[in-house]
Amino acid sequence: MSIQVPLEESEMTLGPIGKTVATGAEVEWGMVIDYPSPNIGVTVSIDGDSMLLKSAAMGDIRRLVSEHGVVFLRGMKPMSDTEFERFAGQLGRIVYHINSPDVAAIRITQDVKLSNAVWHTDGTYHELPPQYSVIQAHSLPASGGDTMWANAAAAYRSLPDPLRKLADVLSVRHSNDWWRIVNSAPFESVLEAVHPLVQVIRDTGERALLLGRHAAHIEGFTREDSAALIELYQRHITSPEHVVRWRWQSGDIAIWDGRTTQHYAVPDYEEVRQMRRIWIAPEERPVGIADLPN
Numbered sequence: 001m002s003i004q005v006p007l008e009e010s011e012m013t014l015g016p017i018g019k020t021v022a023t024g025a026e027v028e029w030g031m032v033i034d035y036p037s038p039n040i041g042v043t044v045s046i047d048g049d050s051m052l053l054k055s056a057a058m059g060d061i062r063r064l065v066s067e068h069g070v071v072f073l074r075g076m077k078p079m080s081d082t083e084f085e086r087f088a089g090q091l092g093r094i095v096y097h098i099n100s101p102d103v104a105a106i107r108i109t110q111d112v113k114l115s116n117a118v119w120h121t122d123g124t125y126h127e128l129p130p131q132y133s134v135i136q137a138h139s140l141p142a143s144g145g146d147t148m149w150a151n152a153a154a155a156y157r158s159l160p161d162p163l164r165k166l167a168d169v170l171s172v173r174h175s176n177d178w179w180r181i182v183n184s185a186p187f188e189s190v191l192e193a194v195h196p197l198v199q200v201i202r203d204t205g206e207r208a209l210l211l212g213r214h215a216a217h218i219e220g221f222t223r224e225d226s227a228a229l230i231e232l233y234q235r236h237i238t239s240p241e242h243v244v245r246w247r248w249q250s251g252d253i254a255i256w257d258g259r260t261t262q263h264y265a266v267p268d269y270e271e272v273r274q275m276r277r278i279w280i281a282p283e284e285r286p287v288g289i290a291d292l293p294n
């Protein structure tokens with residue numbers, strides 16, 4: 001029995017809890033233990049030691065990410081940078097961040113908590129925003145420091161028709177400029193890219209709203225109208241029925257598809273919080289409806 005992405009709540013077929021996840025070679029590497037929210041997320045418990053080496057498991061992980069937006073892996077120990085790079089690198093080509101061009105696994109610490117305490121899609125100010133983000137928890141506060149994800153594909157499907165038709169034809173300029181205000185990390189240069197508001201995922205044909213905090217302006221509108229429209233679509237994407245909230249344990253890994261999700265790191269703690277994150281490049285820039293062959 002396969003696990004399928006829920007299209008509408010009434011059509012949900014999540015698959016059984018306790019389903020083992022098998023590689024092509026019939027080697028089981030984990031077990032689905034939870035669907036933490038009906039519209040987004042799947043939790044797989046794994047045997048940490050065997051996981052690292054089973055590259056065939058990555059096929060399953062890609063499928064689960066594509067079906068559920070974000071996959072949570074529970075049961076691993078925090079990895080060394082080299083192990084983490086080897087693990088995440090199996091998903092594709094690693095992207096090096098502008099602020100740390102030599103290290104694949106960048107440190108996400110409490111120092112940048114305000115930059116990530118906004119609903120956002122990673123790196124949309126790049127022509128090629130990352131396709132996957134892979135993050136592992138190392139040190140956590142005793143309480144707080146959860147992360148939330150929203151399903152931007154489910155949000156597209158649940159838009160009222162007129163708003164969906166409008167979204168289909170809009171383009172959005174994304175920029176990292178707003179970071180100057182909140183980010184304590186060195187700021188090198190302003191990066192900008194224009195993407196379709198509705199991204200079509202080539203492998204599945206699925207459509208998703210590509211927005212988030214880096215969205216600066218909807219092309220062809222006044223500043224005020226653009227801001228109002230961004231606010232309207234953002235509010236819809238991040239409404240609670242599209243959202244999952246993850247309470248971390250040390251060693252947990254989350255892998256998400258930046259093309260179909262947004263996320264928000266909740267800054268409700270004062271202690272140390274340390275994560276490692278790797279970005280995986282997409283094969284092409286975001287594809288809009290107008291880019292599809294007729």
Ligand SMILES: O=C(O)CCC(=O)C(=O)O
Pocket residue numbers: 108116122133135146147263264265275277
């Ligand atoms: O710290 C987190 O939980 C997530 C931070 C974030 O937005 C990211 O790593 O892209």
Ligand SMILES: [Fe+2]
Pocket residue numbers: 116120121122263
């Ligand atoms: Fe992020």
